[in-house]
Amino acid sequence: MKRTGIAGLFAAAAMLIPIAPATADPVGDLFGSASGSLDSGSSAFGSSGDKVTHYGKLGRAGARNGVKSINVWVYNPKGAREITPGTFVKNSRLGVRWNSIINSGPIVDGNECRMEVRLAGPKVPKEAALYKTQDCTAVKSYFFKGGGNFTIRVTDLVSGASNSIAFSVQ
Template identity: 55%
Template sequence: MIRKSAAATMLTAAAIAAAAAPAAAGPLDSLFGSSGSGSSDLLDTGSAALGSSGNKPQHFGKLGRPDAPNGVKSINVWVYAPKAQPISPGVYPRNSQLGVRWNSTIDSGPVIDGNECAMQIALSGPKIPAKAKLTKTADCTAVKSFSLRAPGSYAITVTDGISGASNSIKFDVQ
């Protein structure tokens, strides 16, 4: 009797956990989102789940100072391609709106969704207009896209000027 009860409890817990998972999250976002390979449209997929799972969250990129006033430990980044379909992994068509989406996380894992950051978004690649090379925002979690027309390799780095945390993504345009 006790075994059946324990098994039923475990199945119920698994069903509740599955129901609580974000419906729009891609199956690989929690594994690869922070390294720039994910493509989900959610801003905080992965990090929020890491913070609530009871496991020690993983932090990617250059870590922020432990005494930073905004508490940012790391920044997760993904390629943002709202309407473009990749030609192959990490390769997108020319003349597409492409960019970066990011979230900032604290040491325990939860996402900071506010304007207490000093983010700098640096775009590098072929034929970048001067005004697109560096963008600044106070948003700790956001997206930034660019109209990329020239083929080649691109990199986007997101850095929080308050904590010093940063992370980057790389992709190609054909």
């Protein structure tokens, strides 16, 4: 069936608008990542201008999944109390939420990636240090009993794109 007129134009445009993941966290949305630092800037849904901003290590041109960059945020599913921005209380469930972005800006929301999620920090158990998934856009959480400075790096082995987020637990 061929669509014509304004209704067809709106239907075609709607197919290009990315939808937030079901696990969207309004508080977590405030903490985008630009090369590992916490800030409020993110190209999670593309750019409002003509040029898309990509953060972290960029993916290889011509990668079969098309991933150019990965956006990351602190994932705080239970609303752990923040002592200061980027510093959370002990005994909190925290982690990383990420989405993969193609060169022009839209999110890759499928299983075409080979993601490695690496948690680094004091006393990280070996089984928690590396998590692997094919999900290009997802979340991974951990329970933090002890304090310290932590970094979570998300890397797509297909494209080579990666990014990280750092936070503290006290």
